[in-house]
Amino acid sequence: MEKQVNKLNKILVLQKSIKIAFTLLLFGSFSQIKAQDRVPFDQGKKYILAKVDVTGKISFNKQTVVTFSGLEKGQQITVPGEEISSAIKKLGKLGLFDEITFYVNKIENDSIFLELNIQELPKLKEVKFVGVKKNKTEALIKDNNLNKGKIVNENLITTTKNYIENKYKKDGFYNTKVVIVNTPADSATSNQVNMLINVDTGTKVKIASIDFVGNNKLSDKTLKAAMKETKQKKLTRILKKSKFIKAKYKEDLEKVIAVYKEKGYRDARIVSDSVSYNKEQNAINIKVNIEEGNKYYFGNIKFLGNTVYPDHLLSQVLGIKKGETYNGVLLEKRIADKSKPDSEDITNLYQNNGYLFSNINAVEVKTANDTIDFEIRVTEGPIAYFNKISVVGNDKTNDRVIYRELQTKPGDKYSKDQLVRTIREIGQLGFFDPEAIDPKFKNVDAGAGTVDIEYHLVEKGASQIELQGGYGGGGFIGTLGLSFNNFSARNMFKKEAYKPLPMGDGQKVSLRLQASTFFQTYSVSFSEPWFGGKKPVSFSSSLSYSKQFLQSFSTGNSRVDKSKSFNILSLSVGISKRLSEPDDFTYLSHAISFQSYDLNNYFTGLFSFGNGYSNNLAYTIGITHTNKGFNPIFPTYGSEFSLSAKFTPPYSLFNGVDYKNLGELKENKYIYDGSIGDSYVGDNGIIVNKGDYVEAIPTQNTRPNSVTDYKDAAADPAKVDQQKFNWLEYYKVKFKADWYTKVYGKFVLRTLGEFGFMGAYNQNRGLVPFERFFLGGDGMQNFAMDGRETIQLRGYPNNSLTPLVNGSQDGATVYNKFSMELRYPITLKASASIYALAFMEAGSSFANFKNYNPFDLSRSAGFGLRVFMPAFGLLGIDFGHGFDPIPGQTKANGWETHFIIGQQF
Numbered sequence: 001m002e003k004q005v006n007k008l009n010k011i012l013v014l015q016k017s018i019k020i021a022f023t024l025l026l027f028g029s030f031s032q033i034k035a036q037d038r039v040p041f042d043q044g045k046k047y048i049l050a051k052v053d054v055t056g057k058i059s060f061n062k063q064t065v066v067t068f069s070g071l072e073k074g075q076q077i078t079v080p081g082e083e084i085s086s087a088i089k090k091l092g093k094l095g096l097f098d099e100i101t102f103y104v105n106k107i108e109n110d111s112i113f114l115e116l117n118i119q120e121l122p123k124l125k126e127v128k129f130v131g132v133k134k135n136k137t138e139a140l141i142k143d144n145n146l147n148k149g150k151i152v153n154e155n156l157i158t159t160t161k162n163y164i165e166n167k168y169k170k171d172g173f174y175n176t177k178v179v180i181v182n183t184p185a186d187s188a189t190s191n192q193v194n195m196l197i198n199v200d201t202g203t204k205v206k207i208a209s210i211d212f213v214g215n216n217k218l219s220d221k222t223l224k225a226a227m228k229e230t231k232q233k234k235l236t237r238i239l240k241k242s243k244f245i246k247a248k249y250k251e252d253l254e255k256v257i258a259v260y261k262e263k264g265y266r267d268a269r270i271v272s273d274s275v276s277y278n279k280e281q282n283a284i285n286i287k288v289n290i291e292e293g294n295k296y297y298f299g300n301i302k303f304l305g306n307t308v309y310p311d312h313l314l315s316q317v318l319g320i321k322k323g324e325t326y327n328g329v330l331l332e333k334r335i336a337d338k339s340k341p342d343s344e345d346i347t348n349l350y351q352n353n354g355y356l357f358s359n360i361n362a363v364e365v366k367t368a369n370d371t372i373d374f375e376i377r378v379t380e381g382p383i384a385y386f387n388k389i390s391v392v393g394n395d396k397t398n399d400r401v402i403y404r405e406l407q408t409k410p411g412d413k414y415s416k417d418q419l420v421r422t423i424r425e426i427g428q429l430g431f432f433d434p435e436a437i438d439p440k441f442k443n444v445d446a447g448a449g450t451v452d453i454e455y456h457l458v459e460k461g462a463s464q465i466e467l468q469g470g471y472g473g474g475g476f477i478g479t480l481g482l483s484f485n486n487f488s489a490r491n492m493f494k495k496e497a498y499k500p501l502p503m504g505d506g507q508k509v510s511l512r513l514q515a516s517t518f519f520q521t522y523s524v525s526f527s528e529p530w531f532g533g534k535k536p537v538s539f540s541s542s543l544s545y546s547k548q549f550l551q552s553f554s555t556g557n558s559r560v561d562k563s564k565s566f567n568i569l570s571l572s573v574g575i576s577k578r579l580s581e582p583d584d585f586t587y588l589s590h591a592i593s594f595q596s597y598d599l600n601n602y603f604t605g606l607f608s609f610g611n612g613y614s615n616n617l618a619y620t621i622g623i624t625h626t627n628k629g630f631n632p633i634f635p636t637y638g639s640e641f642s643l644s645a646k647f648t649p650p651y652s653l654f655n656g657v658d659y660k661n662l663g664e665l666k667e668n669k670y671i672y673d674g675s676i677g678d679s680y681v682g683d684n685g686i687i688v689n690k691g692d693y694v695e696a697i698p699t700q701n702t703r704p705n706s707v708t709d710y711k712d713a714a715a716d717p718a719k720v721d722q723q724k725f726n727w728l729e730y731y732k733v734k735f736k737a738d739w740y741t742k743v744y745g746k747f748v749l750r751t752l753g754e755f756g757f758m759g760a761y762n763q764n765r766g767l768v769p770f771e772r773f774f775l776g777g778d779g780m781q782n783f784a785m786d787g788r789e790t791i792q793l794r795g796y797p798n799n800s801l802t803p804l805v806n807g808s809q810d811g812a813t814v815y816n817k818f819s820m821e822l823r824y825p826i827t828l829k830a831s832a833s834i835y836a837l838a839f840m841e842a843g844s845s846f847a848n849f850k851n852y853n854p855f856d857l858s859r860s861a862g863f864g865l866r867v868f869m870p871a872f873g874l875l876g877i878d879f880g881h882g883f884d885p886i887p888g889q890t891k892a893n894g895w896e897t898h899f900i901i902g903q904q905f
Contacts, residue, residue, distance in 0.1 A: 047112035049075045053105065056118040057191060060096075065118065068094065079104075079112065087116075096121055096151060124150040125185045125192040131199040140164060152182060152193055164199060172243030174205035174277070174284070206233040206242040208283035214290040217265065223290075226259040227252035228745070233283070244275070244284050253288070260292065261328035266372070267293030296326035299371040305378040309349065314376070317346050326372060335360050335376070342420045350380065354413035357381030357446050384414040387443070387450040393457035397431050397486060401506040404530055405429065408453055419453070426455065427630035429506065431486050433458040433830035434631040460830040462486035462503070464873045481512040483873070489528075506530070517560050521546040536578035540591075544570045550602060564610075567598040568786075574620075585627045589644075591620040595787060597770070609718035616728040616770065616787065620646040628740060633833045633868045634825055635740045636748050646732040652762040659764040662720055728768045732758045743822075752819040754791070757849065759813070767848075772811025775845040776801035776858075776886070778878070778898035791815060793843045795860025795880030796893050803847045804887045812845030814852050833868040839880070858884045866900070876900035 052071055054062035069087035077083040084102055091100050099119040106113040127146045129137045141147075144160045161178045168176040177200045185192035210232045212220050224232065229248035231241070253270055260268030271289040278285060298320055303311045318334045320327075337343035350358040359379040366373040386408050394402060405425040407418040419439060427434030442452035462485040484501060487509045491502035507528050514521045523544035531539035550564035574591030578584055595616040603610035622644030629635035652659060734756045741749045760767045771787040776799055779792020788811060793801060802809040819841045826834040842857040864878035878900065882893030 046076050046078050046110075047107070048110050049073060049077050049114070050108070050111040051105075051113050053113075053115045054118065055115055056099075056120070058097075058118050058120045059191065060120070065091070065116070069116065071114075077112070091118070095153060095155075098153075120191055122152050122182070122184075122191050122193040124148060124152050124195060126194045127197065128194070129197050129199060131201065132197075140167075146195065152195065157182075160197070164197070168199070168201050170243075170245050172204040172206060172241065173201040174244055175202035176200065177202075203282050205244060205277070206283050207231065207244055208233055208278065208281055208285050210286045210288070212288050212290060214271070215292065217292050217295070218259065218263065222259065223256050223288075226255045228255065230286070249275070249286075256288070256290075258329050261326075262330065264295040264297065264325040264327065265292050266296050266326055266328060267291075269293075294370060296367075297371050298322055298324050298326055299366070299368070299373040301374045301376065303376045303378060305380065308353070308355070308380055314346060314349075314378075317344065317349055318376070331362055331374075335362055342417060346376070346378075348416055350378075351414070351416040352418075354383040354385070354415065355380055356384035356414045356444075356451060382446065382449045384446075384449050384451050386410055386412050386414060386453060388452040389455075390452075391455045391457060394432075394459060396459055396462075396503050397429075397506070398488075398504040400533075401429070401431075401486075401504065402426065402455075402457075404536075406455075414451060422455070424627075424630035426457065428632055430632060431459060431462045431506070433460050434633075435828050436830065437630070458830060463501075478516070479512070479514045481510065483510045484508065489526075518551060519546065519548040531575070538574075538576040538589075540572075540574045540576075542570070542572050544568075546570075548602075564601045564603075565599075566602045567596075567600070569596045569598075570594070583625075585625055587624045587626070589620075589622045589624070593618050593620065597786070609722045612718075612722045612726075614725045614728055614770070616648065618646050618648045618728075620644060628738075631828065631833075633874075634748070634823065634828055634835055636742050638740055640736075640738040642734075642736045644734050648727075648729050648731070650761045651727050651729050652765050657723065659724070659762055659766075662723065662764075724765060725768055725770075728770055729762065729765060730758060730760055730768050730771060732756065732771065746825055748823045748825075750819075750821040750823060752817075752821070754817040754843075755815070756789070756791075757814045759849075767813055769810060772813060773815045773845055774799040774802050774809075774811055775815050775817070775843055777896075778900060791817060791843070791845075793817060793841050793858065793860065794839065794862060794864075794878050794898050795841065795882035795896055796858065796886055797896065800886040800893075801843065801858050802845055802887070803851075805847050809887075810847075812847060814849050815843065815845035816854050817841070817843030818857075831869070833866075835866050836863070837866065838863045839878075841880075858882065858886075862895075864898075864900075874900065 049071060051073065052066050052069075054065050058065065068090060070090050071077075071083065071087050075083070087102075088100050091097060097118050098121045099117070101117040103115040103117060104112065105115050124146060125148060127137075127141055129140065132140065144163055146160065150156065157180050161180055164178045165176045179198045179200075181196045181198070182193040183196070185194055207230065210220075210224055210227070210230070212223050215223060227249075229245065230252045233242040253273065257268055257270065269291050271291050273286070273288045276285045276287075277283075299322060301315070301318070301320065301322065303314050306314060320331065320334065333339075333343070334345055336347035337345045342348070346360050347358070350360070358381050361377050363375045363377055364372055365375050387410060389403075389406060389408055389410055391399065391402050405422070407422045407425065408415075412418070423434075423437050423439065426432060426437055436456075436458040438456040440454045440456060442454050444451045464483040464485065465481070484503070485508050486503050486505070487507040488497065488502040488505035489507055489509075490505065491497035494502065497503075507526070510523075510525045512521075512523045521544065523542065525540070525542035527538065527540040529536070529538045531537045546568040548566040548568075549560045549562050551560065570593070572591055572593035574589060576587050576589035579586045579588055593616070597614040597616070599610055599612055599614075601610055622642060624640065624642040626638070626640040626642075628638035628640055735754070737753045739749075739751045741751075743749045756773050758767065758772065769786070771789075773791055774788050775791045776793050776796040777790070778794065778798060779790055790799065799809065802812050819839065821837050821839040823835050823837045826836060828835075838861075840859075840861045842859045844853070844857050846852045860880045860882045862878055862880035864876055864880075866874060866876040868874045876899070878898040879895060880898065881895050884893065885891055886893055
């Protein structure tokens with residue numbers, strides 16, 4: 001018996017054929033049963049497994065393979081039996097082997113010695129494409145995960161082939177063919193293969209014609225317009241290309257029927273449709289046969305099962321009356337509009353009041369002639385409450401920063417509106433990809449009336465760096481800025497928190513340096529959105545210092561004259577609070593600001609004195625109502641309204657200065673000019689300094705100077721201006737309205753209106769030369785630091801639309817502006833958000849309110865592009881055409897190019 005066993009060494013153990021076939025089919029492996037001479041086994045006999053030898057071409061540890069098979073030395077197995085089948089299944093699941101074969105090496109008494117012969121699947125070494133542009137191959141490799149070392153099996157080859165073919169078919173290359181060939185790599189022992197992917201896209205297939213048959217009530221034009229993704233070839237078509245995608249085509253056929261339902265044709269249906277390929281034209285012809293049916297009208301509409309809301313309220317929300325043309329699409333939307341999560345429909349009416357488990361269905365109960373009666377059957381169900389609320393995906397941002405923004409709190413009644421609001425608030429933080437916020441429902445328990453919500457987040461970079469250079473203001477301008485938008489001040493003194501900076505508490509710190517030959521500006525700002533950590537009270541502060549120099553012109557060149565300087569120190573502190581009335585979309589803000597202007601030999605014509613100072617202490621109060629969409633970079637819905645007023649103290653009411661007569665010649669009023677001496681002692685023993693008033697010119701015997709050292713009080717406007725503007729006095733009122741509306745597909749329309757006015761308490765004192773409005777250009781703040789506000793109006797040079805007064809532009813005191821911008825998102829990924837835009841704008845500014853005419857506008861139109869990257873903020877370019885002349889010219893301004901850096905329009 002032992003001799004027979006030795007002779008039949010390595011004879012394959014035959015499994016039951018059905019069991020083996022099932023294993024191979026289930027796991028798609030290439031395990032084989034090689035029938036040689038049979039060993040006479042008793043069916044169902046049990047053996048003790050003595051040893052399993054692993055042979056074949058493998059790179060894995062042999063004992064590891066045995067362990068994965070589930071077989072153990074000393075184990076009792078049946079040959080044939082479940083143990084061998086189970087081992088094949090387990091190894092097949094790994095997806096690493098081409099062949100899995102068991103042999104019997106030896107049998108000693110009740111012990112059996114097995115050999116497991118395995119052929120390992122090859123691994124990928126290199127991928128090459130033929131027929132694909134080089135810049136496209138990297139994306140294809142990434143999408144199909146064709147990395148070096150990847151196991152190459154039939155599944156990988158098939159999925160790669162199908163993916164590439166479908167990708168090109170979606171782009172209109174309907175005849176794309178992909179052939180994948182694997183060849184052994186250079187090394188004979190490496191078990192690696194090189195993959196060659198040959199892509200033959202052929203020529204792009206377009207839709208030559210779309211023909212409708214049987215449509216008498218609706219025109220071909222109407223039905224073709226309903227097919228959003230399937231368009232007939234047309235020379236004038238730009239926005240939507242003509243290409244055939246089968247899945248999109250089927251969706252468009254449903255949209256055709258939806259158009260009929262909107263017009264009252266409830267029974268409309270597509271009898272048949274055909275798609276034929278014309279090889280000679282390389283184009284597709286589509287033919288659709290339609291049966292329209294009769295037109296119907298709404299009859300009686302009854303509500304059943306509603307106890308929470310009365311019939312008249314539900315009828316009001318439904319908004320459909322008896323006798324109106326039947327509109328099946330409208331009926332569905334008024335019951336549950338799936339396209340708008342915050343729509344005003346009956347389902348949301350219930351779900352916003354806790355009825356998560358409610359169910360509303362419209363059922364046709366009677367059709368008489370052309371009239372359809374409906375029953376709106378309401379199943380209200382129990383009230384649901386939020387139970388466990390959690391967030392995942394925030395690796396840097398602390399939980400409390402997110403939880404304080406959540407509108408869905410444990411124990412609160414379920415509200416879909418609050419769920420949508422929470423998504424918006426998290427998106428507005430700016431720390432997460434707003435397009436990837438995903439609230440998942442967990443443990444929905446209708447019996448207990450509870451639901452858990454788990455918000456899945458994807459963090460994005462919150463810090464930004466600004467590094468730019470350019471030519472402007474008479475010289476090169478360089479800017480270096482750092483913004484840390486998720487800063488943690490409380491961890492500043494913890495060494496372990498620097499990765500590379502302490503982050504996670506939602507605070508913002510900004511540092512900025514801007515300099516050229518003629519000026520330097522240094523600024524730092526800090527903001528805390530939850531001051532004190534318990535209430536939505538935002539605290540902000542900023543400090544900046546600027547130094548400007550005048551230019552001197554000699555021999556045709558300009559150079560900086562550092563003996564003529566203008567220094568500005570600015571400080572501001574503000575608090576903003578979220579209100580509960582009239583709703584919690586409203587914010588009330590307060591701010592106190594102070595600017596100190598110090599002029600040293602700085603004569604520019606802005607005012608008469610070039611040596612002196614001015615101080616600006618102001619209080620600003622503002623109210624803002626904002627409910628813009630959840631993506632702050634690309635809002636798709638909502639609005640923002642803001643009204644603010646800025647006041648200085650009314651110094652003229654209590655400082656005792658007669659501004660009406662200030663500067664006029666007064667009897668026996670003179671100013672000591674001090675051209676010979678800076679001071680002297682007068683007849684009454686009082687010291688007279690340069691610039692002081694004296695009652696009369698001293699006699700020849702008592703005055704130490706000549707008569708020319710004394711000037712009439714009215715002859716020194718510098719002294720008058722210094723007295724007028726030592727403390728600035730004014731008030732400013734501004735209003736802004738901003739709307740976002742989704743108009744078609746992904747297109748979003750932004751409409752904007754602005755108004756600003758600057759006034760004086762005391763007309764005799766007049767308006768200050770600071771804090772004025774300058775209209776035109778890109779709206780970016782330039783280096784002039786006199787408190788001016790630059791208002792963007794593209795299509796014109798910067799500040800060019802400011803009115804001319806006595807040949808100079810000293811700023812406007814009133815302005816208005818209107819803008820319409822159509823936006824289209826190219827990509828809204830976390831790494832970069834890109835959208836294109838087209839705009840129309842109009843605006844005007846005036847020196848005083850007397851000349852204000854809101855319809856005397858400078859108009860422009862153009863197009864542009866915006867790119868937002870977390871590390872650099874918002875970048876953009878606009879091309880605008882000004883249709884009107886700028887002040888002082890007669891011809892239309894024409895085209896202007898604007899570069900946008902770090903500012904959102």
